[in-house]
Amino acid sequence: MSKLNSICIFGGGSAGWLTALALRTYLPEVHITIAISKKHSNIGVGESTQPDLLDLLAHCNVDIQDFCKQVDTTQKKGIYYANWNTIGSNFWHPFTSLTETGTYTRAHHYNIMHKRDPKNYPIEDYYTRVHPNYDDYALHIDADKMATYLRNHLHNSVQIIDFDQYSIQSINNKIDYITVDGVEIKSDLYVDCTGFSKVLVDTIDNNETDNYEGNVNAALFTRIPYGHPRTTRIPHTKADAWGNGWCWTIPLTTRIGSGCTYNTNFCSTDDAIDHFVEYWEGAITKDDISAVEFSSKSLLNPWKSNVVAIGLSAGFVEPLEATGISWFVLSAQMLGITLRNRYFDDSTAMLYNGSMRSFIEDVQDFIDVHYMLSDRNDTQFWRYQTSVNRHRHPRLHKRLELYKKHMPNKNNRQGNVPWAFNDVSWLDILTGYHFDFDDQDIPSHLISEMNTELKEVELMEPSNVVL
Numbered sequence: 001m002s003k004l005n006s007i008c009i010f011g012g013g014s015a016g017w018l019t020a021l022a023l024r025t026y027l028p029e030v031h032i033t034i035a036i037s038k039k040h041s042n043i044g045v046g047e048s049t050q051p052d053l054l055d056l057l058a059h060c061n062v063d064i065q066d067f068c069k070q071v072d073t074t075q076k077k078g079i080y081y082a083n084w085n086t087i088g089s090n091f092w093h094p095f096t097s098l099t100e101t102g103t104y105t106r107a108h109h110y111n112i113m114h115k116r117d118p119k120n121y122p123i124e125d126y127y128t129r130v131h132p133n134y135d136d137y138a139l140h141i142d143a144d145k146m147a148t149y150l151r152n153h154l155h156n157s158v159q160i161i162d163f164d165q166y167s168i169q170s171i172n173n174k175i176d177y178i179t180v181d182g183v184e185i186k187s188d189l190y191v192d193c194t195g196f197s198k199v200l201v202d203t204i205d206n207n208e209t210d211n212y213e214g215n216v217n218a219a220l221f222t223r224i225p226y227g228h229p230r231t232t233r234i235p236h237t238k239a240d241a242w243g244n245g246w247c248w249t250i251p252l253t254t255r256i257g258s259g260c261t262y263n264t265n266f267c268s269t270d271d272a273i274d275h276f277v278e279y280w281e282g283a284i285t286k287d288d289i290s291a292v293e294f295s296s297k298s299l300l301n302p303w304k305s306n307v308v309a310i311g312l313s314a315g316f317v318e319p320l321e322a323t324g325i326s327w328f329v330l331s332a333q334m335l336g337i338t339l340r341n342r343y344f345d346d347s348t349a350m351l352y353n354g355s356m357r358s359f360i361e362d363v364q365d366f367i368d369v370h371y372m373l374s375d376r377n378d379t380q381f382w383r384y385q386t387s388v389n390r391h392r393h394p395r396l397h398k399r400l401e402l403y404k405k406h407m408p409n410k411n412n413r414q415g416n417v418p419w420a421f422n423d424v425s426w427l428d429i430l431t432g433y434h435f436d437f438d439d440q441d442i443p444s445h446l447i448s449e450m451n452t453e454l455k456e457v458e459l460m461e462p463s464n465v466v467l
């Protein structure tokens, strides 16, 4: 069993700083160093978040109003999906606290009534009836400004070292110490936050990943000033599907962050660039665009030996649904909680890795349904993603069988592991694809609850938020 007195975080992107923030709060007596290379920049994307970022900031006593001002944030009420099920159709994944209202919520009951009485409960009315107001929200952030903000916030409470040169000493797949510009950093635990470079992870040969096959594997991205007629301020992230992937629009206070994902097996980078430029109707040129390719595999054990990988170094699925930062937030908090007793051994790491796996598998399943349930077959990309021969994890098929019979609900989602998405989120997406739920055998004691809720739905004015 190793005693924990010091932690070194290597890398100062979103993952590095959020980890520093969480660990500073959860482990007040532990010495924390964050070491940042001057030669490598942050990736510069990652601007759509989930409500858990706000929760972490509040928990760590960050002044939210000040944060929002300095980090150029706007409110994100959810994600608007255009052209995913069919070209011209749309649906909506809002943030809501509805999931706290019971095992079966309005979202469940509406779907059941749609099954029994589709004329009076049309699927098209689901979003406006079930989500008449959006009672929760997240933030769109400027990722670089968030790193600067957290740096200023933590500069008195963590040791910050900016360096040019470094070398790493390891013994038996364990980091012994890191030397940065001649200064030795020797810590009990190291957190690899070096993004896709995976500097520490590779040093200890932590290379076992899952074999998940992503739906897209490359993205173009850019920043667009307001002013062009095509740039509008919207209170949500827009995910707009196209023939080879999808484009995102993330409005910040002073500019828009936008990107275009694609799959290199079906589309060349040149073709994706042409689509992206056309998509913005003259608001961007080819010269404004950066490109990145990525793998969608994740480490089976993000914590191995005395190195914990958090951020892109641990893995990534894809930008859809903003699961990257959400995963960092969970990882940093779990690490803080796991280490509260200030010692660790293999079983501590095993417990942590188990939680990470269940989270990332939920992400993979959730992302996969967005593609596999689509009715699109207009391109080779969509025909492949929707084909019954396209390999999807058997867990997902089982899950959809279960959800067809019983809908995703609190009783069929184990409570002792972290999930990335709650049951109402699953329902919102499945409903967007007109998923054919069976008529549900609702426990009799819940029927009166359903009737009351549906009466409320009848009385409510539909939402006036324009999709």
Ligand SMILES: Cc1cc2nc3c(=O)[nH]c(=O)nc-3n(C[C@H](O)[C@H](O)[C@H](O)COP(=O)(O)OP(=O)(O)OC[C@H]3O[C@@H](n4cnc5c(N)ncnc54)[C@H](O)[C@@H]3O)c2cc1C
Binding pocket: 010, 011, 012, 013, 014, 015, 016, 036, 037, 038, 039, 040, 041, 042, 043, 044, 045, 046, 047, 048, 049, 143, 193, 194, 195, 196, 197, 199, 219, 221, 259, 292, 294, 310, 311, 312, 313, 316, 318, 319, 322, 323, 324, 325, 326
């Ligand atoms: C195209 C794309 C879009 C994304 N969009 C979203 C989104 O909207 N929402 C979301 O939640 N997530 C998103 N993600 C995932 C992820 O949340 C973001 O990319 C996030 O900004 C990554 O943060 P990071 O700290 O892991 O990596 P980085 O920002 O890349 O930081 C890496 C750090 O490591 C250092 N470093 C790198 N290489 C080396 C080296 N060789 N030696 C020493 N130091 C090094 C750098 O200096 C930097 O400090 C997206 C990812 C991609 C690829």
